[in-house]
């Protein structure tokens with residue numbers, strides 16, 4: 522099985538959303554077990570990649586204090602996660618980039634290794650986790666060379682991740698533990714997460 526060296530991967534924390542289902546708060550800064558949600562994502566991702574960056578659109582100073590570079594969307598009006606992908610790809614200096622959302626603090630500690638192996642085995646441009654029959658597209662490992670295609674897609678008004686990835690060679694990598702991908706979209710879900718085991 523081929524291994525993608527972690528130095529070749531930049532990790533991007535996606536914290537640029539509106540958080541509307543949580544009342545419009547900046548979700549990445551919400552407290553979870555004593556630390557901001559996005560900090561949990563960063564601590565879990567950092568050992569899996571060479572470098573980490575954060576994509577955020579509000580409270581940039583708070584995210585900068587985490588100690589990683591922070592990039593806001595270039596596309597206006599909260600255009601969705603693909604706007605975050607694009608902001609990251611524009612700054613990414615490694616041949617691969619992986620995204621993780623800020624609201625899923627218990628994602629697998631071997632996420633990048635397994636996505637990397639799946640991508641290389643399939644010779645794909647993109648690898649995403651699958652739990653059961655559900656693909657988790659905001660956890661997306663991609664070759665940085667997909668940027669050109671994403672620029673074109675978003676310039677034409679495309680906003681949906683699955684519509685974009687359908688144009689590329691994708692590998693879906695099965696993960697057994699669906700609970701690791703539980704994300705907090707509401708305050709109630711955040712409290713539910715607090716009760717979930719590591």
Ligand SMILES: Nc1nc2c(ncn2[C@@H]2O[C@H](COP(=O)(O)OP(=O)(O)OP(=O)(O)O)[C@@H](O)[C@H]2O)c(=O)[nH]1
Nearest residue numbers: 535536537538539540541542599600601605622623
């Ligand atoms: N950069 C960027 N990221 C986004 C945007 N919208 C959503 N995301 C990110 O995509 C991931 C999944 O989005 P959601 O779980 O729907 O989060 P959200 O958009 O903040 O929340 P809702 O407004 O309740 O849908 C999260 O990590 C968000 O931060 C956006 O407009 N720009």
Ligand SMILES: [Mg+2]
Nearest residue numbers: 624704705706
């Ligand atoms: Mg979510």
